[in-house]
Amino acid sequence: MSLRFVIDPDLTPALREQIVSLWADVTNAGGAVGFVAPVTAAEVRPVAEATFTDLTEGPDRLLAGYEGDQLVGVLIIADNRFRLKTHWRVLQRVMVHPKTQGRGYGAALMREAERIGRELGLEALHVTVRGGLGLESFYDRLGYREVGRLPGALRVAPGDDRDEIFMWLDLGTRAA
Numbered sequence: 001m002s003l004r005f006v007i008d009p010d011l012t013p014a015l016r017e018q019i020v021s022l023w024a025d026v027t028n029a030g031g032a033v034g035f036v037a038p039v040t041a042a043e044v045r046p047v048a049e050a051t052f053t054d055l056t057e058g059p060d061r062l063l064a065g066y067e068g069d070q071l072v073g074v075l076i077i078a079d080n081r082f083r084l085k086t087h088w089r090v091l092q093r094v095m096v097h098p099k100t101q102g103r104g105y106g107a108a109l110m111r112e113a114e115r116i117g118r119e120l121g122l123e124a125l126h127v128t129v130r131g132g133l134g135l136e137s138f139y140d141r142l143g144y145r146e147v148g149r150l151p152g153a154l155r156v157a158p159g160d161d162r163d164e165i166f167m168w169l170d171l172g173t174r175a176a
Helices: 013-028 041-057 105-119 135-141
Strands: 004-007 061-067 070-078 088-096 124-130 145-157 160-170
Touching: 004 105, 013 041, 013 070, 013 088, 041 070, 061 105, 070 105, 088 105, 105 124, 105 135, 124 135, 135 145, 135 160
Parallel strands: 088 124
Antiparallel strands: 004 061, 061 070, 070 088, 124 160, 145 160
């Protein structure tokens, strides 16, 4: 089954709960989306609510992926909120439900974000990843390249510091 994408879906209470649940499920399966497992929906909710505010009141965009009627993936196309950076965006909270891993949904979600970026006339997309999980190879296969690294910037547990890796996709839409 393929994914159906919706950009800027209505953030109904039901969709908000689905996103919180997805966020907790992804984290608890080892995903690097701002928390360290184990985490509960109650712990995710305050961060999610702040994110929802930025989506409804601010310039950020939500991309949702559905398998049938079931939400299985999301990412946020975040505005930099700085006028010298209006030509590119940051992809945040890239999540695909653990039960759908291996179906190509993560790559499809990222390709849809790239398509939207091009449609918006953006010149690049940026994503940061947590070192030690091999995530950079996933993004590398999608055309992203590592452009920087902060050694030990992410403390996931005492004595377990991970690099924060900066990945960049040039969309090739620079004006002549």
